[in-house]
Amino acid sequence: MGGKVVFKAYDPDQLTFLPYKLEELVPAGHPVRIVKQVVDAVDVKPLNRKYKGGGASSFHPRLMLKLLIYGYLTNTYSSRKLEEQAAQNVPFMWLLGMKKPDHNTINRFRSEKLSGVLKQFFSQIVQLLVAEGIVSLKEAVFTDGTKIESAANKYSFVWGKSIKHNKEKIKSQLDELWKYAQNLANEERLDTSPTTFAEVNAERVEQTIASINAALAGQEDVDPKVKQKLNYAKKHWPENLAKYDEQEKLLAGRNSMSKTDPDATFMRMKEDHMLNGQLKPAYNLQISTQEQFILNYTLHQASTDYQTLPSHIEQYESLYKELPKAIVADAGYGSDENYGVLQQKGIEAYIKYNTFDKEQKEGIKAFSNDSLHYNEADNYLTCPMGQRMHHVGDGQRITSSGFLQLISRYQAQNCEGCPMRGACHQNPGNRIVEINHSLRKHKQAATERLNTEQGIKYRKRRPADVEPVFAQLKHNHGFRRFLLKGMSKTEVEIGLLSIAHNLRKWKA
Known part of the structure; x- marks a missing residue:
């Protein structure tokens, strides 16, 4: 037989001589302490300027910023749930000094006070990571995009x-x-x-x-x-x-x-639960990472990634007053405009173009425009049969982003009776091709750069650096849909999410 069962003393109504200290209930190294430490270190003057003064007293902006950052760090995105946590959750209570903002106050602060200034706090926190030697603003960054669904009704198109x-x-x-x-x-x-x-x-x-x-x-x-x-x-x-x-x-x-969120554009969502790529109102989130830390984030209404890169780079330069040594991205960013912008800014472009992978496996497709040899000195192309294709004119083309491309046209001299005619081209008359020489040069330079030892390292590292960040945000932390509507408000949500991600990873 076993011994007598003994239970620990339990009396929920028992009074204590001294009340518990919240400080003792939050262990050292707890993430909430990291949030407090970091937010106490940033300059909140930009937020202070958003308060007019007069009337009833307001909760301190540093307190509200801590509440929202720790909320997003713990996957608590709703203002009502944040209000509930402030009243019931010990780490929240410790962080706020027992203050209890209601959900309206929380929502107004997030929607109005943080709009237009949160990126300044984000960049200050990234600078703290730089000071710790964790990331470098001058080294290569890895850029990619994902689409996040708007809070709008998906049938309001x-x-x-x-x-x-x-x-x-x-x-x-x-x-x-x-x-x-x-x-x-x-x-x-x-x-x-x-x-x-x-x-x-x-x-x-x-x-x-x-x-x-x-x-x-x-x-x-x-x-x-x-x-x-x-x-x-x-x-x-x-x-x-x-x-x-x-x-x-x-x-x-x-x-x-x-109609219910005019800033949102209908985009094809890959991760639709029906796996059929439904069109839904969404925003295109672009991030640049290093060691899986987010160094830059921008939100866009354009569904294609290549249209987002110039403004994404501009914001990086605006935030840090410097530029990365290189940008590594997939073929979705490989455009004449993007290669030119990076070249102008002195940034090495480790960016594929749309046919790069296929060309690496199969070579350049026979009879394609890219397969035709170009003589730059005399400005002519050589056709597959070795005959010259003379320059016959120039034109212009404007892309969907408004970028002006210069196009040169070349025409073969005599295609009649050519044994390669059927494989070369089907149109009547002599073959005419259009060449964008700027893009041709950029593609040649990109191919050489991507196939260097450094280029191969970057290509292998890119999917392991930036793509797991999206997996963390969307799948591990359940942020697949915005709570707020409008570009300014959704940018605040992404900013809070990015800060929370960096702090979570910093002290993990």
Whole structure:
């Protein structure tokens, strides 16, 4: 038989002679102590300037910053849950000195006070990492992007093409109504000169419909369907056109946006739970890392990565007043504009272009433009049969990002009867090719750089440096969707997430 069972004394109502000290309940090395230490070291003057003064007293911005950073470090993103943690969770209570901001105060601070200034605190914390010798702002950084879903309703889409189509439809129908009125009305009652509506707006449509109605007034043989269409047009077209104009301003050149979060663009999400790449309102997050620490983050409305790099680099330079020695990125960033920007800034571009991997395995595709030898001294190409292709003109092309490319055209002299004609090109006449010499040179330089010993090391290191950071943020810490709407607010969320990631990894 076993001995007598003995239980430890337990009396929840027992009073203690001295109250517990929260200091004793937070162990040394606890992450909350790191947050306190780091936030106490940063300069919060930019935040102080956001307070107007007067009225009721406010919670200290350093306290609020600690609350949010530690909240994001512990995967507590909701303002209501942060309010709850401040009242119940011992590390939060210790960090805040028993202060208890409510969720409205927390949300206002995050949405308003941190907007536009959080990146300054982020950069100060990165400078602390530099001082510790953990990262270097002058060495190579590894850049990549991911898409994070907006808090907007995914069915609230507005498409730029749809707006254009609807405006064209109104122009066409207005033109038909005007011609109908011209044929039916007297010359004195309506201008009978040929008229087309190249551009319509709410005011002009309203005036035109009024003119048509006045011209048709008293006419007995007006088609009832025309009257019905005019009534519909008078009631709806000006309002619709005003709405389309406002939406086009919000789109600012984009092809889509969300009605409930106009800053969000519809992007194809790889990690959709149905694995079918659904289009959802989202933002394109770009980060540059080193040793899996985030050194720079930017948020973009463009869905393609290559359009984001110039502004991403500009922010790096703005934050730290210096630039990295090199940028390592995948083929999504390999464009004429990006290679040129990096070259101009003196940054080594270890960036693939879209056909780099295939060329490394299979070589340059026979008969492609890249396979044609170029004689720079005399400005001609050599075709696969060894004949010259003479320069016949130059042109320009503007990319979707607004970048101007210079294009040179070359034409073969005699393709008729060539034994390679079928494999070389199918078009009638002599072959004409277009060459972007700037991009051609950048691609040659990129190939040489990527195949150096250093280039091969960077290529192997890139997926192990930057991609795990996204896995940490999205999968390990469950941040797959923004809580707030609008570019300024979502940038704050990403900033808090990036600071939390760096602190979590710093003292891990």
